[in-house]
Amino acid sequence: MIGEIALRETSADGVTLRPLEAADLDAAHALSVAVRWPHRLEDWRFVAALGQGLVAVRDGEVVGTALGWHWDANQAMVGMVIVAPQVQGRRIGQRLMQGLLDNAGERAVMLHATAEGRGLYERLGFVRHGEIRQHQGQARQAPLLMPGAGERLRPLGRGDSDRLVELDAQASGMPRGAAIRALLDTAETVVLDRDGEAVGFAVLRRFGRGHAIGPVVAPSLASAKALIAHWSNLCAGKFLRIDIEAGGGLIEWLEEIGLRRVGMVAIMSRGEIPRRGPETGLYAILSQALG
CATH class of the missing domain: 3.40.630.30 (Gcn5-related N-acetyltransferase (GNAT))
Structure with missing residues (x-):
């Protein structure tokens, strides 16, 4: 466009x-x-x-x-x-x-602001309501983490796209189907399956100095860790990045697997904040540009 x-x-x-x-x-x-x-x-x-x-x-x-x-x-x-x-x-x-x-x-507008840009965005009517923490480094092998009862990790299937778009919209509060479909076409995706239904997923893509994980959509912190560990283990020894919301429970664990916190941006919005569903969490964003 x-x-x-x-x-x-x-x-x-x-x-x-x-x-x-x-x-x-x-x-x-x-x-x-x-x-x-x-x-x-x-x-x-x-x-x-x-x-x-x-x-x-x-x-x-x-x-x-x-x-x-x-x-x-x-x-x-x-x-x-x-x-x-x-x-x-x-x-x-x-x-x-x-x-x-x-x-x-x-339209309500959301962005992620560096410290240098925050003053400009505040003058334009944006309000801060959270933080994104940037973690990156040489990935290490993570301990084997099992998903919850009845859950398993599997590759992306041909019929998964609509369901993953739906899960992302619930988790992010943003109907960004075009972005998710484009991502699924160009990146690698692992799906969290529960009794035959997709209930979460994590995407790995080439980005910047190496690879980036995101988005990570999951019904629980334990499931999110299992999804992230899948990609961290496959990328062990390589440069890996992930951007997470502060307060999501991942910070210390990411440090343990070699992904140190290196930066922070503010979540800011002008207008209504996206409404997220109660059953699915956004444990890592797609990117600082796209949310």
């Missing part, structure tokens, strides 16, 4: 805002490398294909980016907000964000 935002404006300082186009992705990736984000060009392509974006251009150079994803008529997500260090302080980030918010209309 690249390029669907109908906005083009130029400020007095010569910075033009326009829709993100496929031809901009190399420059967008270079910008993220410049600010030490780990995303590969392939990671940019994945998130850009699912949403709409804006770029800020000065003297022919991309100096800012921001992407948005409209899950339905009521909910949206914003991410990949980057401003080049040499042009920070010129309200470029605010202009990019305002363009995305205008495009979102009446």
Whole structure:
């Protein structure tokens, strides 16, 4: 859906805002490398294909980016907000964000904010209501963990997609079926099965410096650990990342299997917070951009 935002404006300082186009992705990736984000060009392509974006251009150079994803008529997500260090302080980030918010209309909008961006988002009406902890490192073999009674881990089946989309919507409160289906098509997935029905899942994908786990959707902490341990053991000795919500009960255990806490972002929203189902938990997010 690249390029669907109908906005083009130029400020007095010569910075033009326009829709993100496929031809901009190399420059967008270079910008993220410049600010030490780990995303590969392939990671940019994945998130850009699912949403709409804006770029800020000065003297022919991309100096800012921001992407948005409209899950339905009521909910949206914003991410990949980057401003080049040499042009920070010129309200470029605010202009990019305002363009995305205008495009979102009446939708409630959620994002994950770095410490540097939090002040801007608060001025735009976002409220903090939680934290995401980033854990990563060289994965270690985790102790063998068994799922609950009647549960087993199995590979993704051909008929699982609709059920996993449903489970993700219950766990995240966001109807992001297009993102989950795209992820299932390009990544590896293990399913938690209870008496013949999928009740949880965990995805492993290539990302940044190695691999990332997420989302992890499960009915209990023990089941979530079993799903994560499955991928940690397969990735033992390799670089692995997982982003979790604070308070989910995983922090100390992740440290034990080699995934140290290295950072934190704030969960912020403008409008109604997504409503989650009571029976399924989101133990790891898909990504800081997509939630």
